[in-house]
Amino acid sequence: MGWFKRLMGIEAPNSGTDSKWVANPIPAAVGPLGLASGKELRFDSTLKLLLDGNTSVVIPDAQQIWSTGIVDLGQSNWLTRCYMNDEDYWLQVHTSGDVAGQVESVILFNYLSYVTLNSEAELRRLAGPQSLIGLPTYTHDGVEYSREWGTEEGQTELVALSERVSNPDESYSIEHRSMLYARETGLTDRREFLLFSVEEDAEGAISLSTSLGISLYTTDLNTF
Numbered sequence: 001m002g003w004f005k006r007l008m009g010i011e012a013p014n015s016g017t018d019s020k021w022v023a024n025p026i027p028a029a030v031g032p033l034g035l036a037s038g039k040e041l042r043f044d045s046t047l048k049l050l051l052d053g054n055t056s057v058v059i060p061d062a063q064q065i066w067s068t069g070i071v072d073l074g075q076s077n078w079l080t081r082c083y084m085n086d087e088d089y090w091l092q093v094h095t096s097g098d099v100a101g102q103v104e105s106v107i108l109f110n111y112l113s114y115v116t117l118n119s120e121a122e123l124r125r126l127a128g129p130q131s132l133i134g135l136p137t138y139t140h141d142g143v144e145y146s147r148e149w150g151t152e153e154g155q156t157e158l159v160a161l162s163e164r165v166s167n168p169d170e171s172y173s174i175e176h177r178s179m180l181y182a183r184e185t186g187l188t189d190r191r192e193f194l195l196f197s198v199e200e201d202a203e204g205a206i207s208l209s210t211s212l213g214i215s216l217y218t219t220d221l222n223t224f
Contacts, residue, residue: 031068031080032093032100034223037167039065041082041091043108044220054185055192056141057110057214060089067167069174070099077104081163087111090211091221106221107193109213117198117206127158127177127198127208134158138181138194140212145181145194158198172202190215 030036042062051059063084071079078099082091088111094104117123124130132138134155136147150156158177165172181194193213200206 030100031070031082032095032103033106033218033221035065035068035080035082035091035093036223037065037068040224041065041084042222042224047216047220050187051185051190051214054187054190055212055214057108057192057212058088059108060084060086063089067165069163069165071161071163073161076101079161079163081165083165092213103218106216106218107213108216109193109195109211112210112212113208114210115208117208123198123206123208127196129155133179133196140194143183145183145192148180148182148193150179158196161197174202175200185214189217 035041040062041064043059047059051057063086065082066085067083069079069081069083071081073079073094076097078095078101080093080095080099082093084090090109090111092107092109094106095101096104115126117126127133134147134150134157136153138145138147147156149159156179158179161176161178163174163176165174176197176199178195178197180196182191185192191214193211193215195209195211195213197209197211198206199209
């Protein structure tokens with residue numbers, strides 16, 4: 001078991017065939033809202049004006065979806081994550097019932113940073129006990145966000161998520177340890193989110209990603 005798995009409490013994988021890679025990936029199925037690899041995603045033209053001054057999230061022009069990830073949250077709840085050809089943007093859809101079931105929420109994320117972690121000490125400093133991630137509040141660029149996960153008065157553990165990602169070339173898994181923060185924007189049903197995720201990719205590389213997101217209505221976007 002590597003240092004990342006030891007520190008984050010992840011069990012060592014079962015011996016035998018490596019489950020992270022699939023030689024012949026299954027063609028991407030169409031997910032919620034018609035989302036799938038190769039589809040074009042377009043946002044309502046009025047969104048930029050509506051959100052101006054209320055969030056730092058950038059609404060992009062039309063984007064093509066390169067890969068899709070599925071996270072099984074249990075109890076018939078799912079996250080579908082769509083990663084764009086423009087790697088600055090990704091979309092998350094929470095559904096219940098099944099992957100393409102009832103849409104519970106839609107969030108557009110902008111990547112703020114992506115840092116490769118090369119040691120246990122670096123992980124502890126940036127996302128572990130020596131960091132501010134997991135505390136009840138977190139301040140980013142002078143804006144305060146409240147923790148969405150965990151009820152501890154002090155620092156809480158990051159949440160484990162396992163994601164299966166597919167694109168036209170391959171399929172693989174990513175293990176996440178994540179923490180989500182949020183704040184009200186003053187707009188109806190539009191919250192701003194700050195997501196931290198320590199990720200181990202299919203090749204064993206460890207990284208810390210930081211994303212800023214905004215709630216969307218299903219009517220804010222269309223797929224083609």
